[in-house]
Amino acid sequence: MNNEPRTVAVLGAGTMGSGIAVVMARAGHRTIMYDIDEANLRRGLDSVHGFLDHSVKLGKLSQDAADTAKRSLSGATDLRELAPSDIVVEAVFEDLALKKELFGRLDDIVSAHTLFHTNTSTLSVTGIASGSRHPERVVGTHYCNPAPLMKLVEVADGRHTGSPAHEATVAFLRGLGKTTVVTKDRPGFIVNRFLIPWENSCIDALENGVATRDEIDAAVKGSLGHPMGPFRLLDIVGMDIHQQVATRLYEQLRDPRFFPPPMVERMVAAGDLGRKTGRGFYEYDDTRLFGS
Amino acid sequence: MSEKFERVGIVGAGTMGGAIARFLSAAGVPVTAVETDLTALAGADLVVEAVPEKFDVKVAVLAEAAAVAGPGAVLATTTAALSVTELGAALPGPERFAGFVWHNPVDTTRTVEVVPGLCTAPETVARLAAFADSLPGKEALVVGDRPGFLLHGLLMPYLNDVVQAYDDGLAGAEDLDVAIELGLGYRTGPLAMLDRIGLDAHLDATEAAYAATGDRRYAPPPLLRRMVAAGRLGDKSGHGFRTQEDH
Ligand SMILES: NC(=O)c1ccc[n+]([C@@H]2O[C@H](COP(=O)([O-])OP(=O)(O)OC[C@H]3O[C@@H](n4cnc5c(N)ncnc54)[C@H](O)[C@@H]3O)[C@@H](O)[C@H]2O)c1
Numbered sequence: 001m002n003n004e005p006r007t008v009a010v011l012g013a014g015t016m017g018s019g020i021a022v023v024m025a026r027a028g029h030r031t032i033m034y035d036i037d038e039a040n041l042r043r044g045l046d047s048v049h050g051f052l053d054h055s056v057k058l059g060k061l062s063q064d065a066a067d068t069a070k071r072s073l074s075g076a077t078d079l080r081e082l083a084p085s086d087i088v089v090e091a092v093f094e095d096l097a098l099k100k101e102l103f104g105r106l107d108d109i110v111s112a113h114t115l116f117h118t119n120t121s122t123l124s125v126t127g128i129a130s131g132s133r134h135p136e137r138v139v140g141t142h143y144c145n146p147a148p149l150m151k152l153v154e155v156a157d158g159r160h161t162g163s164p165a166h167e168a169t170v171a172f173l174r175g176l177g178k179t180t181v182v183t184k185d186r187p188g189f190i191v192n193r194f195l196i197p198w199e200n201s202c203i204d205a206l207e208n209g210v211a212t213r214d215e216i217d218a219a220v221k222g223s224l225g226h227p228m229g230p231f232r233l234l235d236i237v238g239m240d241i242h243q244q245v246a247t248r249l250y251e252q253l254r255d256p257r258f259f260p261p262p263m264v265e266r267m268v269a270a271g272d273l274g275r276k277t278g279r280g281f282y283e284y285d286d287t288r289l290f291g292s
Numbered sequence: 293m294s295e296k297f298e299r300v301g302i303v304g305a306g307t308m309g310g311a312i313a314r315f316l317s318a319a320g321v322p323v324t325a326v327e328t329d330l331t332a333l334a335g336a337d338l339v340v341e342a343v344p345e346k347f348d349v350k351v352a353v354l355a356e357a358a359a360v361a362g363p364g365a366v367l368a369t370t371t372a373a374l375s376v377t378e379l380g381a382a383l384p385g386p387e388r389f390a391g392f393v394w395h396n397p398v399d400t401t402r403t404v405e406v407v408p409g410l411c412t413a414p415e416t417v418a419r420l421a422a423f424a425d426s427l428p429g430k431e432a433l434v435v436g437d438r439p440g441f442l443l444h445g446l447l448m449p450y451l452n453d454v455v456q457a458y459d460d461g462l463a464g465a466e467d468l469d470v471a472i473e474l475g476l477g478y479r480t481g482p483l484a485m486l487d488r489i490g491l492d493a494h495l496d497a498t499e500a501a502y503a504a505t506g507d508r509r510y511a512p513p514p515l516l517r518r519m520v521a522a523g524r525l526g527d528k529s530g531h532g533f534r535t536q537e538d539h
């Protein structure tokens with residue numbers, strides 16, 4: 001099923017849903033973005049168009065290809081409109097009950113061959129699949145943000161995922177130009193599983209006076225070859241998001257390395273969330289808060 | 293102004309010592325690298341020790357180097373995780389001794405950690421820091437004498453964690469590295485990095501940090517010991533996590 005055009009439904013038109021919709025539409029798949037919130041759906045569709053236009057401006061995509069991608073994109077706020085989907089990619093809020101319920105409702109709408117992909121970061125694929133009567137067709141596909149630019153997709157099967165669904169998923173993702181790695185249905189898969197304790201240990205080192213913010217960022221970027229130091233990265237991710245992801249992983253793993261260090265809670269309490277509030281580990285003046 | 297170093301001696305020409313000698317030499321610094329015959333260190337005003345991460349071996353080598361180079365020379369260690377203070381305490385001139393910790397690969401990494409022990413003289417720290425800063429593309433960071441100092445203190449638990457997760461079947465070696473390289477943009481995945489460091493060098497360092505702290509994040513994962521016992525040391529032996537996939 002590699003390169004054949006399919007009908008792909010993307011559930012949730014937020015950050016990830018919009019990015020994934022770009023990936024699908026750009027690859028020639030008929031793409032339906034679905035959101036319960038009309039305004040969010042609008043914003044998501046706009047952001048897909050914006051991304052495609054920007055790609056044209058950068059010379060990364062032809063005007064023709066962008067137009068074709070836009071024509072293959074539509075929006076829906078009624079789940080029944082997703083009936084023709086060959087694949088649904090779920091990217092709604094990180095809430096187990098919500099994701100389960102959505103898959104359960106889709107059971108009665110989509111076909112008997114439709115694949116259910118979940119983009120969850122921290123929940124169990126098996127848990128989400130338990131909301132469907134067809135867990136054999138549910139596969140974890142964890143994209144990275146921004147999805148149109150990041151090549152990696154982590155693929156994780158739930159306990160009941162069937163090998164046909166797994167194989168078809170890997171082939172489909174490769175057809176999108178993605179690099180897949182196969183991992184297990186374990187909290188955080190690979191990327192978040194190692195990123196969160198790493199960031200926590202850097203925050204601890206700072207709080208414990210091992211070195212300064214600038215020294216740690218300089219050493220990690222300059223000598224480990226990371227694209228940026230941990231504090232620059234945390235400022236982009238947002239301390240609130242780091243706290244949420246870390247706490248969710250800690251709750252499942254009960255391993256203190258995942259628990260957000262006290263400094264995280266203080267920064268969140270103070271509203272120093274990073275770039276988006278103008279101050280995190282660093283200060284910024286090009287933000288909504290301090291901009292005009 | 294701190295006094296510059298005119299001639300650098302290096303003891304232990306392995307992964308780090310050999311690379312540091314080549315780097316300094318390319319930068320126009322006169323260098324002598326030795327392995328067994330330390331007499332060639334006479335005349336050096338800085339001796340950098342880069343022998344394996346074993347306390348007794350380092351102390352023996354450093355004491356001999358101190359005797360050959362004389363009381364005017366500064367002595368430094370590239371230790372990743374032993375205590376600079378404890379090594380210095382076993383030497384005749386601990387005030388002229390400090391940590392001088394380069395990173396791997398030596399020619400492309402930017403920071404060099406200068407680590408004073410409790411007895412290190414400020415002048416010794418200043419001279420080493422000025423020396424590192426004078427080298428092309430290098431920047432000195434003066435950091436405290438804690439297990440692993442700055443970068444190794446962060447790196448060792450992460451590498452141990454990856455080895456354990458690999459042994460626990462989270463993913464294959466290549467997939468783990470690819471996920472981290474593509475997902476996080478790190479230049480080198482953790483298992484390829486371990487192969488480059490040397491599994492024996494990492495085992496010695498993380499054991500030293502574990503002994504010093506009792507912190508289980510530094511405890512060597514069992515697979516690491518098995519790999520070293522089997523002679524699978526990474527790039528240097530042609531067989532590690534990534535250099536040959538099966539283990
Ligand atoms: N943001 C990231 O960096 C990132 C990376 C990888 C995976 N993820 C995962 O992707 C998922 C989405 O994350 P996000 O950052 O895009 O979130 P977001 O908050 O930006 O978007 C979520 C969207 O889902 C919609 N939504 C909520 N409930 C819905 C429902 N019942 N039906 C339809 N739409 C609904 C919301 O209106 C919103 O537009 C989460 O599971 C998250 O863990 C996020």
Ligand SMILES: NC(=O)c1ccc[n+]([C@@H]2O[C@H](COP(=O)([O-])OP(=O)(O)OC[C@H]3O[C@@H](n4cnc5c(N)ncnc54)[C@H](O)[C@@H]3O)[C@@H](O)[C@H]2O)c1
Pocket residue numbers: 303304305306307308309326327328342343344345346349353370371372373393394395396488489490493497
């Ligand atoms: N490998 C790394 O990535 C790395 C990074 C930072 C710091 N370090 C530290 O640097 C030091 C050296 O590590 P390495 O990886 O280069 O080790 P290595 O095993 O590659 O090299 C050690 C060298 O020392 C020589 N040697 C052994 N005993 C000796 C003695 N008694 N007298 C003289 N020479 C002797 C060996 O022949 C070998 O050439 C260690 O303290 C290590 O923790 C290593």
